Amino acid sequence: MAGSQTQLIEGLNALTAGLILLTAFGMVATRQVQGVLRFFVVQSAFLAASAFLIGFNRGSIHLLVLGVVTIAAKVIAIPWVLKRTLPGDVYERREINQAINIPSSLLLALMLAIAAEFLVSPLLATTPDPVIHANLPIGLAGILIGAYSLIARREALPQLVGILAMENGAFFAGIAIAPDLPLIAELVIAIDVILIAVVIGVLTRNITQTMGTTEAASMSELREEHQPWR
Amino acid sequence: MTRTILYNLIQLLFVIGFGPLYAGVLSRFKENVQSKRGPSIFQPYRDLWKLFHKDEVVSSETTWIFRFTPYLVFIIPLFVASLIPVLTDYPLAFAFMGDMLAGGFFLALAGFFAALAAVDTGNPYGPMGASRTRMVGFLAEPVFMIVFFTVSFVAQSTIPYIVQKRWVASPAAFFSPAHILLLIAFFMLILAEGGKIPVDNPTGHFELAMIDESKGLEYSGRGAALMKWGGQMKFLVLTCIFLNVLLAPWGLADDLQPGHVLLAIPLILFKILLFTVILVIIESSLAKLRLFRISEFLGAAFIISVAAMIASIFSTSAV
Numbered sequence: 073m074a075g076s077q078t079q080l081i082e083g084l085n086a087l088t089a090g091l092i093l094l095t096a097f098g099m100v101a102t103r104q105v106q107g108v109l110r111f112f113v114v115q116s117a118f119l120a121a122s123a124f125l126i127g128f129n130r131g132s133i134h135l136l137v138l139g140v141v142t143i144a145a146k147v148i149a150i151p152w153v154l155k156r157t158l159p160g161d162v163y164e165r166r167e168i169n170q171a172i173n174i175p176s177s178l179l180l181a182l183m184l185a186i187a188a189e190f191l192v193s194p195l196l197a198t199t200p201d202p203v204i205h206a207n208l209p210i211g212l213a214g215i216l217i218g219a220y221s222l223i224a225r226r227e228a229l230p231q232l233v234g235i236l237a238m239e240n241g242a243f244f245a246g247i248a249i250a251p252d253l254p255l256i257a258e259l260v261i262a263i264d265v266i267l268i269a270v271v272i273g274v275l276t277r278n279i280t281q282t283m284g285t286t287e288a289a290s291m292s293e294l295r296e297e298h299q300p301w302r
Numbered sequence: 303m304t305r306t307i308l309y310n311l312i313q314l315l316f317v318i319g320f321g322p323l324y325a326g327v328l329s330r331f332k333e334n335v336q337s338k339r340g341p342s343i344f345q346p347y348r349d350l351w352k353l354f355h356k357d358e359v360v361s362s363e364t365t366w367i368f369r370f371t372p373y374l375v376f377i378i379p380l381f382v383a384s385l386i387p388v389l390t391d392y393p394l395a396f397a398f399m400g401d402m403l404a405g406g407f408f409l410a411l412a413g414f415f416a417a418l419a420a421v422d423t424g425n426p427y428g429p430m431g432a433s434r435t436r437m438v439g440f441l442a443e444p445v446f447m448i449v450f451f452t453v454s455f456v457a458q459s460t461i462p463y464i465v466q467k468r469w470v471a472s473p474a475a476f477f478s479p480a481h482i483l484l485l486i487a488f489f490m491l492i493l494a495e496g497g498k499i500p501v502d503n504p505t506g507h508f509e510l511a512m513i514d515e516s517k518g519l520e521y522s523g524r525g526a527a528l529m530k531w532g533g534q535m536k537f538l539v540l541t542c543i544f545l546n547v548l549l550a551p552w553g554l555a556d557d558l559q560p561g562h563v564l565l566a567i568p569l570i571l572f573k574i575l576l577f578t579v580i581l582v583i584i585e586s587s588l589a590k591l592r593l594f595r596i597s598e599f600l601g602a603a604f605i606i607s608v609a610a611m612i613a614s615i616f617s618t619s620a621v
Contacts, residue, residue, distance in 0.1 A: 083477030090479030093609060094486060101602050175601045182605045189616045196616075202474070205617060210479065 081129045086206040088122040092244060093185065093210045096217045099230075099237060100181045101174055106163045108230045109151060112237060115214075116146035119240055123247050126203055132251055138258050142243070145262040150236065150269045154229070157273030159280055162229055171224045180224075181217045188213035207248035214241025226287050228276040232269065239265055303395065309563050310384055310394040316567060317383040317542075321535035322346035324574060329505070331582040346534065350527050358523030364422050371419035372525040375532035378412035379539045386462045386539070387546045389566040391470075391554040393463050401460040402453070405543070406446055409495075409536065413439060416529075420517035427509045431516030434593065438501060438513065441600040442494050445487055448607040452484050455614045462543065466551040478617060483610035485548055490603035492544055494596070496537045499585040501596055511590075538574075545573050 095115035102108050120142040127135025170177065189209045196205055218237030225231050239261070246253065279285075326343040333340025342348075360369065382405040384396040400408075417436055420428035454460045456475060457468035469476045494501045497514035509516055518529045546554060553569035555562040591599055 079473060083473045086474070086479055087477045087482055090482035090613070093479060093613075094483065094606065097602070097605060097609070101598075175598055178602060178605045182608055185609050186612050189612050193616055206479065209613075209616065 078129060081125050082202045082206075085122055085125045085129075085203055088118045088125070089206040089210045089244075091118045092122075092240075093213060096185075096214050096237065096241075097178065097181055099233060100177050100217060100221055103166045103174070105165045105227055105229050108233050109154070109163075112233045112240075113147055113151055115237065115240055116142060119244055120147070122207070122244060126207075126247055126251065129203070130251060134255055135247060135251060137255060138247065141259060141262045145266055146236070146240070149266050153266060153269050154232075154273050157270065157277050158229070159277060162276065162280060165227065170226055177220075177224055181220060184216035184220055185213040188216055201248075204248045208245050211241045211243075211245025211248070214238070214244055217241070228272065228279065232272045232276075235268065236265060305558055305560075306395040309390060310396055312563065313388045313390075313394065314380050314383055316388060316570075317380060317535050317538055318531075320571065321379075321531060321538045322350060324538050324541070324578070325534045327575070328578050328581060331578060332505075332585060335582055335586045346530075350531055353522075353527035353530070354524055356523040358525055360525075361423060361520065363424055367415065368419045368422045368520075369525075371415045372521065372528035372532070374415050375412050376528040376535075377532075378408050379532060379535035381408050382539050383535075383542070386543050387466055387554055388539075388542050389555055389563055389570065391463065391466060391551075391556050393461075397463065402450060402462050402465075402543075402547075403460055405462075406450070410439075412532070412536070416517050420520075423520040425520050427512070427516045427519055430510075431512050431514070431519075434513045435517065438494055438596060438600070441597055442491055442603075445491050445600060445603045445607050448604065448611055449484060449488050449491070452480060452607065452611040452614050455611065456480060456484075462547045466547045466554075469548070469551045478613070480610045480614035480617065481548075483606050483613065485544075487603045487607035487610060488544055488548060490599065490606070492540050493584070494600055494603070496540060498581065500588050500591050500599055503590050541574060541577060542570070545577060546570070549577075 092115055095111045095118065098111040099108050099115075102111060120139040123135050123139035123142060127133070127139060172180070192209045192212055196208065199205075215238050218234050218239075218241055220234075221237065222231055222234030225234060243261075323343065323346070326341070326346045329345075330340045330343045381399075384394070385400050385405050386402075413435065417432040420432040422428075450460060453465055456478075457465040459465060459468075469481070475481065493499070497504050502513040502515075503511065504514070509519070514533075518526060518533075521529050550573055553566065553573065555566040
């Protein structure tokens with residue numbers, strides 16, 4: 073009975089892994105700034121679910137606390153902080169000119185996911201633990217795809233979400249391979265992430281107020297006068 | 303043996319009988335979501351009845367393809383229905399004829415003839431719709447293939463009954479990342495193939511924007527009825543593949559007792575009802591994509607299906 077329960081929890085954990093990869097692709101595929109943020113929130117919720125499942129399975133209160141911290145920080149605090157600091161029109165924006173268009177971006181994201189699976193496969197051969205088999209490749213894929221969207225996106229908010237998605241990926245791999253990391257370290261990371269969101273939010277707000285845009289591409293030149301046609 | 307033949311006939315009657323009901327429930331729910339009362343869920347049956355009693359007009363410019371196509375469009379979903387688990391989880395009398403690939407080929411054949419018949423009339427809207435359907439079709443083709451590859455990697459077979467047993471037998475396989483990614487890719491494929499909203503608007507009456515509907519514009523009377531009924535059955539069959547083989551492979555009859563086979567009918571109708579709710583939510587909350595964005599939609603489906611294949615390859619090689 074206990075064995076089948078463990079199997080079910082491992083299965084559900086693998087399900088969250090699949091959904092996290094899916095939301096990572098979603099973040100690359102969406103044009104709307106608000107949509108990117110929503111995908112991030114959903115991904116963080118799945119991350120917390122995975123932490124709960126693994127924590128329950130291994131009887132580690134520590135991971136359960138981490139799950140609660142993840143929900144508090146990423147599902148509730150970060151969207152709230154961004155909503156407070158950023159002017160509303162940043163959310164409604166659609167990103168028209170990405171550095172690389174969306175179908176090619178998706179193909180590159182797929183390549184990164186394949187690379188992640190390929191890179192961790194020798195590591196996976198050393199352990200039969202199904203939790204690590206589910207979390208490690210997809211966590212690495214999350215890091216790579218987050219880094220990619222940080223590079224390819226041109227709007228400030230999706231770039232921020234790219235950083236946060238990288239953190240999500242690292243976290244997702246981390247809870248499987250290093251469940252006994254000191255709690256204080258994880259707490260510091262969680263607070264750090266909120267601080268990043270605050271700093272970038274305030275910065276973006278100031279940039280929007282002076283430049284009227286948050287598009288990184290139109291800020292490539294250092295000029296003093298205001299150029300509304302840019 | 304005679305029993306399995308009988309059950310097979312019941313299965314075909316199920317598809318013939320409930321295809322229009324499925325379409326009726328779907329359109330009723332959609333209207334309800336838009337806070338309208340909507341037509342009765344039996345309206346598609348009345349439409350078919352009306353069309354069967356009308357005279358058929360066939361242009362003298364058309365060839366045999368135009369007359370032949372409605373029969374083909376009506377028959378093909380029945381062929382496919384006899385290959386897949388609709389009511390039972392063991393192969394019935396005619397299931398030896400082919401696997402999931404054969405089902406794909408059958409549906410492609412019907413699509414091919416429907417496109418030819420649309421071009422055959424010389425109506426300007428027909429060929430336009432036909433070429434658009436082909437565009438959606440060839441974008442969907444790679445997704446179809448990768449989904450089949452993934453399924454055969456996971457279940458070591460392309461026979462739908464074995465695939466279905468595989469998901470039931472092993473919860474580890476059922477919850478694997480490959481499975482959820484596969485489901486999403488196949489769902490996007492169903493939306494594209496069934497002419498549902500992000501790709502095509504099934505209730506639109508504006509000829510220039512039509513994709514799937516404009517192929518049947520020239521049909522009247524019996525031909526129109528058969529085309530319509532065939533389309534509804536095709537969607538029911540695709541839904542059955544999705545629900546019974548991939549998403550929720552439970553609730554099927556597992557022995558030869560007639561009571562269990564009959565009990566499977568309400569269970570499957572219930573599954574389809576739940577699926578309809580999801581479909582209605584998607585159709586009501588999304589807008590139709592622009593024609594050239596469809597490639598992006600199906601491109602995303604392709605990416606997801608390839609990710610599913612990669613995940614299944616690496617997980618099977620590791621275990």
